[in-house]
Amino acid sequence: MELSQLEVFLTVARERRFSRAAEKLFRTQSAVSQTIHKLEQELGETLFDRSSREGVLTDAGKVLYEYAEKLLNLRSEATESLSELRELQKGKLVIAANEFTALYLLSPLAEFRRLHPMIKITVQRSLGSHIPDDVMNYSAEVGILSYEPQEPRLQSIVVYQDELVFVVPPNHPLASAQQVNIHQLGAESFVAHIVSSPYREKVLQLFKTQKTPLHMDLELPTLQAIKQFVAMGNGVALIPEISVETELSRGELIAVPVEELQLKRKLRLVYRKDASLSHAARAFLKVAEAMAADHRGRYLFQRER
DSSP: OOHHHHHHHHHHHHHSSHHHHHHHHTSOHHHHHHHHHHHHHHHTSOOBOTTOTTOOBOHHHHHHHHHHHHHHHHHHHHHHHHHHHHTTSSOEEEEEEOTTTHHHHHHHHHHHHHHOTTSEEEEEEOOGGGHHHHHHTTSOSEEEESSOOOOTTEEEEEEEEEEEEEEEOTTSTTTTOSOBOGGGGTTOEEEEESSOOHHHHHHHHHHHHTTOOOEEEEEESOHHHHHHHHHTTSOBEEEEGGGTHHHHHHTSSEEOOBTTOOOEEEEEEEEETTOOOOHHHHHHHHHHHHHHHHHOTTEEEEEOO
């Protein structure tokens, strides 16, 4: 039993004559009759009372009529839903990010929401080291990393270049300095993030190479907490620039250039190479690419693999 047969069956039942059904379907009456005959043979039931010229349904025909309507309505709903997905009128996108990489998403997500307000987006918080697995295990369709993934099955696109900045409160003795050297930081009390990262290891190695002590007397669980604590006049911090732009613009924190400190970090969007990306995910990548073209500078769109 095929949907095309059910369409013919419903048309005959609604028009109540084979001839009128044939006209509506732009087919010959003979073709319509053959379709109904074949359907009856497959079902082993007579669907129309042939003694009536009005195309009256038999009991079997009445039962099939209800199911045929449901099946064809479901087909219409499926077609409409797929069309809505293509036109980005519905759908869902899950992105895996950590506290730091989620900051990049704010601008692209704002633009994406403006363009596609019907798409539901979930930014799923995860440890940076777990994000490749989240994407490979289908927990998220897209991930954003602060390091180059080692998983060869992931497609990687560099979308942003961030830089580590040295920040102090406005009343700090170094706040008015045009530049400092790393040895001047040996006496400072640093507020650090409690989660270790490759960035942190590079900082530790840099201080070690420069034979300068690095006093990390306090560790806090979030970037927001670190910024607020330092702004209150408690110590100094090395923090991603993207996370502190607002505080710098307001003058709540001061960024002081460090001569030896040139630590840049690329952020990458990743997804499975073998994935058939959803319409929502493809649209998000287009937004990221457009932002790189419009803003340039720190925003990028460079495929790595």
